[in-house]
Amino acid sequence: MTAQGRVLSKRARIRLLWLRLHRWVGLALMLLLLAMGISGMALVWPDATERLFHAERFEVLAADEQMPPSALLAAGGEALLHGSRPAQLQLGAPGSAAILSSEVGGPPFLNLGPPRRTHVWLDPADGHVLSVSVETPDALFVARAVHGHLLVSTEIRWLVALTGLFLLFMSGTGLWLWCPGLRSIWRSLRWRRQLGRSMNLHRHFGALASLGLIAQGLTGIFLALPWLLNSAPHDPPSAPTRPVVAPTQTLDAVQASAQQLAGTARLQMVQLPTEAAPSWLLGFSDGSEVSVDDASGTAELLPPEHDHHDGLSGLIHRLHGGDFGWLHRALLFATGLALSMLSITGLLLWDQGRKKRRG
Template sequence: MAGQTTLRLRKIWFQVHKWIGIALAVLIIPISLTGSALVWHDALDGALNPERRATSPATLPASAYEAAARKALAPGETLASIAFPDGKGAVVATATRAPAPGGGRPVRTQIYLDPASGAVVDRASSNEGLVHVFHVLHGSLMVPGVGRQIVGWIGVFMLLSSLTGLWLWWPVTGSVSRGFRWKRQPTTSANLHHLTGFWIAIPLAMLSFTGAWISFPAFFAQISGDPAGPSPAERMRRMAAVPAAETRIDVDVARVLAERFANGPLATITWPAGKEPKWKVAFRGPGGIAEVSVDDATGKASPPKPPQPETTARLMRRLHDGTGMGAIWQAIIFAGGIIPALLAVTGIMMWLRTRRWRGEVARRQAANRAVPAE
């Protein structure tokens, strides 16, 4: 009786697993492949834009980079921040402009500066370039408004698919070692599907779960107890804040005033914006980025806030994209993006082969019924 129940469950899970793969393959493949590419975001960006790679450290005063960036601003743009490389690389100035009357996400422009001379080596909008396309495709499938939620639900279905796949991999009879045999199935595609599916099942379940968490932060915050972050409207308001065109103290003075609280090399300098006329000067310290604020009116520097414990949401994002997780974990995530695409293709091949086989069987049975008995 127990064996019959197991077989019935197996048939149910097989149907769930099969139709998730078939119905969502066209969406799973681009999400998976772009996720693999974005594991090494910086390396990919450097390979696509070699002019942005610099071999010398940043040695000029911040005002020199500011002056060079301002010369490259387009009409209506205001300088918002300057980011300094961690070691070697281009200095990146970010410019913004007032949002359009119809609203929408503000567009920012990155101006890449040679760290040795301050010369402009490249300029790119935040909404252009292949890496940007990968980010949007992976995060929202380029569907405005509801794209993020669509990706989140795909993550839920992929989690279910990975767990049902692990159930289906488990041999019905014999020892577990049977599941590791290459010739468990009669075709190469089926063997690839079974073996690669087993080895990636747990990492894929983790990536699917963390992806759903990222897509539905408000829902999971209620479960984890994470403090509520800013609302979407508040985030848009902050992003739309226009940096001050004129300041009372210049960028070099702001840096000097902030250095009394420095715990490492300079990371970024952000111009005063919005209702708070304060410079934000960030330093790379042993415990991460520490941000010092400098009042533009008084020149008073405020020490950085004590580091806060990592939230569950932040941990989920690091697990998902591999930030600060080491090369081995990043390699696992990379495989976790490549292999689902392979599983989708091999799964469809198996389904088509089964349909052809069933069609041939049905035709033979129909032909046999058509032959009159003697």
């Protein structure tokens, strides 16, 4: 029975119960879901996000010119902190910056993500420094830390899975509360003046994005708890060792030896020899990797590593990450936007109801 004395049917009472659960669970998780939506949008197009916050990293002079990797390594090494040794050089696609990473400079920031390193962005045309990140997190780091483990220890992944479970609950109950039946779906998508702007936006965003939110919540649970698919998580990285002070081989000689085995593939990555593993590692655009012994200069084409993203686990990774083209990424971006809008309009609806009850 309602406050007005009307007797509710069993169906109406069930609907009211689910509505209250939907409202209070959503209110409790509003900030969390908003953070997941915004960080998800940022990760769908990482290059665009990085360009938005760090435009200087993309101010490359000429797209068709590139200095030898050895010259880029020397130029970037001068920008590293005093005493810090270069560890890896990444060569992007033509027209994008080269990135030199230093050795590990400290533990992970807030114990989240990879260890701290200094990164130097270089213009491949002339080697001048575009940007330097000195062991501090940038926008993409924050987005990954929020979306991947909620700024909590990476060991507590069950919190991420629990968030995915709540997202399933909110999407499922919201869809059930909205669904008017197959014959009236288009009619229910109309803008209703009597409901107000916040309620109309909440209903429309929820209805249009519900299936995408369910898919993201479900795949997010499996990614957070890989044992559900009998898929072991990635092995933790071994303790980092320092690069050697003065390699025996020059990068030019190492590249020449490796290129003979890689053929016409373009060099994309150079990992310098370390005190524990005194060999160069070079990665090429076709996915091949070549190891070059620093003492003898002998090059060896390495066998392809096992892809952790094979099978069902790989499919889930690709579905959650938007790996099926620009349309897939656009749909995921729209899903993140809808989740953010649902969180905001849900809060507005709660506040409007609170004021109405007080009035």
